[in-house]
Amino acid sequence: MSAPLATAPAAPAPVPAPPIFKVDRLTVAFPERGGTEVAPIVDFDLVVEAGRITCLLGPSGCGKTTLLKALGGFVVGRDTGGVVYRGRYLTEPTPDIVMIFQEHNLFPWLSVRGNVGFGLRHSPGEPAARRARLERMLGTVGLAEAAGRYPHQLSGGMRQRAAIARALVTEPKVLLLDEPFSALDVTLRRRMHALLRAVWTETRTTMVMVTHSVEEAIVVGHRVVVLGGRPASVLLDVPTEGAAYRDRYDPAFLELQKRIESLIE
Template sequence: MLTHTQPWDAFRVEHLSVDYGGRPSPIKDLSLDLRAGEVTCVLGKSGCGKTTLLKALGGFVQAEPSGGVLFRGHYLRGPTPEIVMIFQENNLFPWLTVSQNIGFALKFRPPPGAGKKAAIRQMLDTVGLADAAHAYPHQLSGGMRQRAAIARALITEPQVLLLDEPFSALDVGLRRRMHVLMHDLWQRTGKTMVMVTHNIEEAILVGHRVIVLGARPARVLFDADTRAPDMRDRYAPAFLDLQKQLESYID
């Protein structure tokens, strides 16, 4: 496993309020720390500000002057190639093959060293799509399309992956295979990942930490470490106890 990012690369959310141009914002005066090199999963009821928080972490929404988001010790003033966001819809270009879709990202951030073709081959191997390199998106399953989207994000070697319900459209079997992929990717890269999800089981299985946000304004209701081996077994008593506890905040 590669060396993880250092603690000073973590996000720090300080009294964050999001400027919605005069419209009510779900986030007002929110503060929390997100540790580097961890997978943090964010749960909460619809409308509580989960996606708004994710967009703020990516520099895609404007914070009010009273606070903001620090990344690597500096306030984010806009998007940066060090932080990449993956959405529920994979947004692959239908007229490009898997290899071409992945390689498209390199137009904006060319790879060092061996070059574009080698970087694409390595990324295809990483996400298990080597045999689908020349396929088009319509020829792929939902899980394969999402793997291609993740590969396109990873190939630019960002420090952080932000994921907004990336597996919500997949059936149970595919979701669980994607959970394994997420764990394998983290084992290989040690990247900081923040994932929004409505699925409690997914949050426990994928995350090292689970945060529950309450709504209007967003606030941290619950914050738990989920690194214990029992948290990788959905039938373990500790897993089921935590699942029940999280349900009490969301139901």
């Protein structure tokens, strides 16, 4: 693996961040077989601040992925409420908000460079500037040397890095991540956490990440929102800025981890 990235420096001085998403009485229901319906999210409220990493944590089936999709406009709730993005209700996906899915992340017929550059033609800037951005982004995620390779020739970690690069190279306002590292082993996951923090330090992109790993949520996020129950409700909403939460052996880290784990179980 190339280009080990340093962990991000200590969090910046806490300035009150403006909200970018306002989840306002969101209700999402899916029809089920037999005419009934299942509603993982009912009358849900949440505010997500701009320029920070918010982690959504919770047991399987608690509606966190549905919530994430709603933030991206991939799922639209009942018209009794919804997701307000920069003052407007979201009704469809927008290139402003890019989502990284768990699976089928890369196009198998394109090289890493082709994949990362997929959305580039729709992003602002002169062609030369866009190409330079592509090369810089490949370097940022440590894939400059592997740029000519195809997805089936990559390791799981490289694939996820390529997916992150593809999403970020178009300079979206928001990056949504749905359990992006769940298929990776522990060592690789930790490297990806450092990478994500480093990318954030460089771009200050608003990120919302869904995960079921407590450690991952605390280490990566500036804020951890624990969801639970059916329909989903916020069990805990805690800021995780500061150096203590970047070190998974720190007593404060372990304390919080224990607290969250007891909530989820």
